[in-house]
Amino acid sequence: MNILIASTSKEPLFQQIKEQIKQHIFSGELKEGDALPSMRVLAKDLKVSVITTKRAYEDLEHEGYLLSAVGKGTFVAGQQPHVLREWQVRELENDLEKVVQEGKRLGLAKSDLIELIDIYYEEDL
Incomplete structure:
Protein backbone atom coordinates (compact mmCIF):
# COMPACT_ATOMS: atom_id res chain seq x y z
CA MET A 1 0.00 0.00 0.00
CA ALA A 77 -13.78 -4.88 6.21
CA GLY A 78 -15.89 -6.97 3.86
CA GLN A 79 -17.57 -4.87 1.23
CA GLN A 80 -20.54 -6.12 -0.72
CA PRO A 81 -20.38 -4.78 -4.30
CA HIS A 82 -23.52 -2.65 -3.99
CA VAL A 83 -22.28 -1.15 -0.70
CA LEU A 84 -18.87 -0.41 -2.21
CA ARG A 85 -20.57 1.27 -5.18
CA GLU A 86 -22.73 3.34 -2.82
CA TRP A 87 -19.58 4.55 -1.02
CA GLN A 88 -17.98 5.41 -4.34
CA VAL A 89 -21.05 7.39 -5.43
CA ARG A 90 -21.07 9.21 -2.08
CA GLU A 91 -17.43 10.17 -2.56
CA LEU A 92 -18.24 11.43 -6.07
CA GLU A 93 -21.11 13.49 -4.66
CA ASN A 94 -18.73 15.05 -2.15
CA ASP A 95 -16.33 15.94 -4.96
CA LEU A 96 -19.16 17.36 -7.07
CA GLU A 97 -20.29 19.51 -4.16
CA LYS A 98 -16.79 20.99 -3.97
CA VAL A 99 -16.76 21.61 -7.74
CA VAL A 100 -20.15 23.36 -7.62
CA GLN A 101 -19.07 25.51 -4.68
CA GLU A 102 -15.88 26.49 -6.49
CA GLY A 103 -17.84 27.22 -9.69
CA LYS A 104 -20.19 29.50 -7.75
CA ARG A 105 -17.23 31.19 -6.11
CA LEU A 106 -15.81 31.91 -9.57
CA GLY A 107 -19.17 33.19 -10.78
CA LEU A 108 -19.79 30.41 -13.29
CA ALA A 109 -23.36 29.79 -14.38
CA LYS A 110 -24.92 26.36 -13.89
CA SER A 111 -24.96 25.93 -17.68
CA ASP A 112 -21.18 26.57 -17.77
CA LEU A 113 -20.57 23.84 -15.19
CA ILE A 114 -22.81 21.41 -17.06
CA GLU A 115 -20.97 22.21 -20.30
CA LEU A 116 -17.63 21.50 -18.60
CA ILE A 117 -18.95 18.19 -17.26
CA ASP A 118 -20.18 17.25 -20.75
CA ILE A 119 -16.75 18.02 -22.23
CA TYR A 120 -14.89 15.95 -19.65
CA TYR A 121 -17.41 13.11 -19.81
CA GLU A 122 -17.00 12.77 -23.57
CA GLU A 123 -13.18 12.72 -23.40
CA ASP A 124 -11.34 9.43 -23.51
CA LEU A 125 -9.68 9.16 -20.12
Missing part, protein backbone atom coordinates in the same frame (compact mmCIF):
# COMPACT_ATOMS: atom_id res chain seq x y z
CA ASN A 2 1.52 3.26 -1.14
CA ILE A 3 0.53 6.47 0.67
CA LEU A 4 2.00 9.84 -0.21
CA ILE A 5 1.74 12.74 2.22
CA ALA A 6 1.76 16.30 0.91
CA SER A 7 3.03 18.47 3.75
CA THR A 8 2.14 21.58 1.75
CA SER A 9 -1.51 20.54 1.35
CA LYS A 10 -4.23 22.34 3.31
CA GLU A 11 -5.85 18.94 3.90
CA PRO A 12 -4.99 17.52 7.34
CA LEU A 13 -2.49 14.65 7.33
CA PHE A 14 -4.96 12.15 8.84
CA GLN A 15 -7.44 13.05 6.09
CA GLN A 16 -4.84 12.47 3.37
CA ILE A 17 -4.07 9.04 4.83
CA LYS A 18 -7.75 8.21 5.20
CA GLU A 19 -8.64 9.22 1.62
CA GLN A 20 -5.75 7.28 0.12
CA ILE A 21 -6.66 4.12 2.03
CA LYS A 22 -10.24 4.49 0.77
CA GLN A 23 -8.95 4.85 -2.79
CA HIS A 24 -6.90 1.66 -2.38
CA ILE A 25 -10.10 -0.12 -1.27
CA PHE A 26 -12.19 1.38 -4.10
CA SER A 27 -9.60 0.39 -6.70
CA GLY A 28 -9.43 -3.18 -5.39
CA GLU A 29 -5.77 -2.87 -4.42
CA LEU A 30 -6.88 -3.56 -0.84
CA LYS A 31 -9.42 -6.35 -0.52
CA GLU A 32 -11.55 -7.77 2.24
CA GLY A 33 -9.39 -9.27 4.99
CA ASP A 34 -6.16 -7.59 3.90
CA ALA A 35 -4.07 -6.51 6.86
CA LEU A 36 -2.97 -2.90 7.14
CA PRO A 37 0.31 -1.90 8.73
CA SER A 38 0.11 -1.17 12.45
CA MET A 39 -0.50 2.45 13.39
CA ARG A 40 3.08 2.72 14.65
CA VAL A 41 4.63 1.20 11.54
CA LEU A 42 2.56 3.42 9.24
CA ALA A 43 3.39 6.50 11.31
CA LYS A 44 7.09 5.67 11.12
CA ASP A 45 6.94 5.01 7.36
CA LEU A 46 5.09 8.28 6.70
CA LYS A 47 7.10 10.23 9.27
CA VAL A 48 3.96 11.41 11.06
CA SER A 49 2.64 11.11 14.60
CA VAL A 50 1.00 7.88 15.73
CA ILE A 51 -1.93 10.09 16.76
CA THR A 52 -2.34 11.01 13.09
CA THR A 53 -2.49 7.39 11.89
CA LYS A 54 -4.71 6.45 14.83
CA ARG A 55 -7.21 9.14 13.85
CA ALA A 56 -7.25 7.96 10.21
CA TYR A 57 -7.74 4.29 11.22
CA GLU A 58 -10.43 5.12 13.78
CA ASP A 59 -12.36 7.26 11.28
CA LEU A 60 -12.16 4.50 8.66
CA GLU A 61 -13.31 1.92 11.19
CA HIS A 62 -16.21 4.14 12.23
CA GLU A 63 -17.20 4.53 8.57
CA GLY A 64 -17.12 0.75 8.07
CA TYR A 65 -14.04 0.46 5.87
CA LEU A 66 -11.77 -1.21 8.46
CA LEU A 67 -12.04 -3.66 11.34
CA SER A 68 -9.63 -3.74 14.26
CA ALA A 69 -8.98 -6.72 16.47
CA VAL A 70 -6.98 -6.17 19.67
CA GLY A 71 -3.70 -8.01 19.43
CA LYS A 72 -4.33 -9.06 15.82
CA GLY A 73 -4.29 -5.83 13.85
CA THR A 74 -6.40 -3.78 11.47
CA PHE A 75 -8.02 -5.31 8.41
CA VAL A 76 -10.12 -4.23 5.44
Whole structure:
Protein backbone atom coordinates (compact mmCIF):
# COMPACT_ATOMS: atom_id res chain seq x y z
CA MET A 1 0.00 0.00 0.00
CA ASN A 2 1.52 3.26 -1.14
CA ILE A 3 0.53 6.47 0.67
CA LEU A 4 2.00 9.84 -0.21
CA ILE A 5 1.74 12.74 2.22
CA ALA A 6 1.76 16.30 0.91
CA SER A 7 3.03 18.47 3.75
CA THR A 8 2.14 21.58 1.75
CA SER A 9 -1.51 20.54 1.35
CA LYS A 10 -4.23 22.34 3.31
CA GLU A 11 -5.85 18.94 3.90
CA PRO A 12 -4.99 17.52 7.34
CA LEU A 13 -2.49 14.65 7.33
CA PHE A 14 -4.96 12.15 8.84
CA GLN A 15 -7.44 13.05 6.09
CA GLN A 16 -4.84 12.47 3.37
CA ILE A 17 -4.07 9.04 4.83
CA LYS A 18 -7.75 8.21 5.20
CA GLU A 19 -8.64 9.22 1.62
CA GLN A 20 -5.75 7.28 0.12
CA ILE A 21 -6.66 4.12 2.03
CA LYS A 22 -10.24 4.49 0.77
CA GLN A 23 -8.95 4.85 -2.79
CA HIS A 24 -6.90 1.66 -2.38
CA ILE A 25 -10.10 -0.12 -1.27
CA PHE A 26 -12.19 1.38 -4.10
CA SER A 27 -9.60 0.39 -6.70
CA GLY A 28 -9.43 -3.18 -5.39
CA GLU A 29 -5.77 -2.87 -4.42
CA LEU A 30 -6.88 -3.56 -0.84
CA LYS A 31 -9.42 -6.35 -0.52
CA GLU A 32 -11.55 -7.77 2.24
CA GLY A 33 -9.39 -9.27 4.99
CA ASP A 34 -6.16 -7.59 3.90
CA ALA A 35 -4.07 -6.51 6.86
CA LEU A 36 -2.97 -2.90 7.14
CA PRO A 37 0.31 -1.90 8.73
CA SER A 38 0.11 -1.17 12.45
CA MET A 39 -0.50 2.45 13.39
CA ARG A 40 3.08 2.72 14.65
CA VAL A 41 4.63 1.20 11.54
CA LEU A 42 2.56 3.42 9.24
CA ALA A 43 3.39 6.50 11.31
CA LYS A 44 7.09 5.67 11.12
CA ASP A 45 6.94 5.01 7.36
CA LEU A 46 5.09 8.28 6.70
CA LYS A 47 7.10 10.23 9.27
CA VAL A 48 3.96 11.41 11.06
CA SER A 49 2.64 11.11 14.60
CA VAL A 50 1.00 7.88 15.73
CA ILE A 51 -1.93 10.09 16.76
CA THR A 52 -2.34 11.01 13.09
CA THR A 53 -2.49 7.39 11.89
CA LYS A 54 -4.71 6.45 14.83
CA ARG A 55 -7.21 9.14 13.85
CA ALA A 56 -7.25 7.96 10.21
CA TYR A 57 -7.74 4.29 11.22
CA GLU A 58 -10.43 5.12 13.78
CA ASP A 59 -12.36 7.26 11.28
CA LEU A 60 -12.16 4.50 8.66
CA GLU A 61 -13.31 1.92 11.19
CA HIS A 62 -16.21 4.14 12.23
CA GLU A 63 -17.20 4.53 8.57
CA GLY A 64 -17.12 0.75 8.07
CA TYR A 65 -14.04 0.46 5.87
CA LEU A 66 -11.77 -1.21 8.46
CA LEU A 67 -12.04 -3.66 11.34
CA SER A 68 -9.63 -3.74 14.26
CA ALA A 69 -8.98 -6.72 16.47
CA VAL A 70 -6.98 -6.17 19.67
CA GLY A 71 -3.70 -8.01 19.43
CA LYS A 72 -4.33 -9.06 15.82
CA GLY A 73 -4.29 -5.83 13.85
CA THR A 74 -6.40 -3.78 11.47
CA PHE A 75 -8.02 -5.31 8.41
CA VAL A 76 -10.12 -4.23 5.44
CA ALA A 77 -13.78 -4.88 6.21
CA GLY A 78 -15.89 -6.97 3.86
CA GLN A 79 -17.57 -4.87 1.23
CA GLN A 80 -20.54 -6.12 -0.72
CA PRO A 81 -20.38 -4.78 -4.30
CA HIS A 82 -23.52 -2.65 -3.99
CA VAL A 83 -22.28 -1.15 -0.70
CA LEU A 84 -18.87 -0.41 -2.21
CA ARG A 85 -20.57 1.27 -5.18
CA GLU A 86 -22.73 3.34 -2.82
CA TRP A 87 -19.58 4.55 -1.02
CA GLN A 88 -17.98 5.41 -4.34
CA VAL A 89 -21.05 7.39 -5.43
CA ARG A 90 -21.07 9.21 -2.08
CA GLU A 91 -17.43 10.17 -2.56
CA LEU A 92 -18.24 11.43 -6.07
CA GLU A 93 -21.11 13.49 -4.66
CA ASN A 94 -18.73 15.05 -2.15
CA ASP A 95 -16.33 15.94 -4.96
CA LEU A 96 -19.16 17.36 -7.07
CA GLU A 97 -20.29 19.51 -4.16
CA LYS A 98 -16.79 20.99 -3.97
CA VAL A 99 -16.76 21.61 -7.74
CA VAL A 100 -20.15 23.36 -7.62
CA GLN A 101 -19.07 25.51 -4.68
CA GLU A 102 -15.88 26.49 -6.49
CA GLY A 103 -17.84 27.22 -9.69
CA LYS A 104 -20.19 29.50 -7.75
CA ARG A 105 -17.23 31.19 -6.11
CA LEU A 106 -15.81 31.91 -9.57
CA GLY A 107 -19.17 33.19 -10.78
CA LEU A 108 -19.79 30.41 -13.29
CA ALA A 109 -23.36 29.79 -14.38
CA LYS A 110 -24.92 26.36 -13.89
CA SER A 111 -24.96 25.93 -17.68
CA ASP A 112 -21.18 26.57 -17.77
CA LEU A 113 -20.57 23.84 -15.19
CA ILE A 114 -22.81 21.41 -17.06
CA GLU A 115 -20.97 22.21 -20.30
CA LEU A 116 -17.63 21.50 -18.60
CA ILE A 117 -18.95 18.19 -17.26
CA ASP A 118 -20.18 17.25 -20.75
CA ILE A 119 -16.75 18.02 -22.23
CA TYR A 120 -14.89 15.95 -19.65
CA TYR A 121 -17.41 13.11 -19.81
CA GLU A 122 -17.00 12.77 -23.57
CA GLU A 123 -13.18 12.72 -23.40
CA ASP A 124 -11.34 9.43 -23.51
CA LEU A 125 -9.68 9.16 -20.12
